[in-house]
Amino acid sequence: MSSRGDLKVTIAGLEFFGRGLQAGTTPELVLKPRGFKGWTDGVDMRLDDSAIPNQHGSYDRQAYRSARVVSLDSYALTDSNAKLQQIGERVTGLLSGGELGRIEVVQNGETRWADCRLASKTKFEEIARDTAEVQVQVWCPDPRKFGDVWTYTATVGGGVVPGVRHFGNAEATPQFVVAGDMPGGYRLTFRGENFHVIWPLVSGQPHTIDYADGQLWVGGVRIHGGLGITNTPTLPGGVVTALGVVPLTTGTGTATLKLFDTYI
The missing domain is CATH 2.60.120.860 (Jelly Rolls)
Structure with missing residues (x-):
């Protein structure tokens, strides 16, 4: 989905904003266009596809949803290299102890949330003295919102x-x-x-x-x-x-x- 102006994503207290929303005077994490993925999709299914011997097809058994993976690609936009370093340290420390946190998404006046853990290495790459590219991926063991x-x-x-x-x-x-x-x-x-x-x-x-x-x-x-x-x-x-x-x-x-x- 595209990053839209009315979108705010909060992960364990850290806020990511869609373009058009301002974070005030604090350093901003602004989602890239199409930078928020996995939240509005469905999830993969776990199927026990066991073939029926000497017959067509497979046994019909209960299927289950897989966990949900959500990724955020954003820019860190600040007014100094010192602030950029500070937000970089906060981003890379996000859920880095393996603890359970919460992702909350506010869009079109509606709030949805799920519990999550960090899914992979967080990326923070400085591309200018006041700008960096950020990538965060979280894993929601219960795919429901x-x-x-x-x-x-x-x-x-x-x-x-x-x-x-x-x-x-x-x-x-x-x-x-x-x-x-x-x-x-x-x-x-x-x-x-x-x-x-x-x-x-x-x-x-x-x-x-x-x-x-x-x-x-x-x-x-x-x-x-x-x-x-x-x-x-x-x-x-x-x-x-x-x-x-x-x-x-x-x-x-x-x-x-x-x-x-x-x-x-």
């Missing part, structure tokens, strides 16, 4: 909450916080599937459940043996569903669901 967050809350005795959805184009992963007093545990219902927690829910000690791993956490501690049936469906873009929470024995409480607009 995330936007606004939506919350829905179901209450024991309040029935199901309809109209649960997000506004992305890919499957969103539910995240729950369950609070209240249900000593015999409870059942979450989402997309018509059940998730049973048999660990007691105690007032003031909410439960946290992320369907990405299906684990139960209480007070920052992972609970072993506290779960029963654990169906963990995701929610595709455009699908509308319902949310409910019911105690397995007695009690009261709420289940708050968080969903991000999720894109590929």
Whole structure:
């Protein structure tokens, strides 16, 4: 895609601007035309292409997305060689410890983000006393991109909450916080599937459940043996569903669901 004036890309706090946007008085990183790649594309698929013996074709097995790689080619534009050196040191230090960072893209008033790591050697080549060419490439292990967050809350005795959805184009992963007093545990219902927690829910000690791993956490501690049936469906873009929470024995409480607009 072309670098456009309304584009800003931030990686672990370091800002890259499309032409026409100013970074103020600080040294600027200005994206080259067509210098931002891999973000608006889809991603490659991982396929198990195993041939069926003595037949045409291959076995039909689940395919999975590969990680996303995003590259930025830009100019560093400053008013002195000293400032150019400073921004060069900052660029080459970006995520250089192998740590997880975040890439955030703002364009046309919309914000999308993903977590990332440095994918390859960062390049910084001085081409004038106040100008350098910069290349940064990051690797997003989860190729999905995330936007606004939506919350829905179901209450024991309040029935199901309809109209649960997000506004992305890919499957969103539910995240729950369950609070209240249900000593015999409870059942979450989402997309018509059940998730049973048999660990007691105690007032003031909410439960946290992320369907990405299906684990139960209480007070920052992972609970072993506290779960029963654990169906963990995701929610595709455009699908509308319902949310409910019911105690397995007695009690009261709420289940708050968080969903991000999720894109590929």
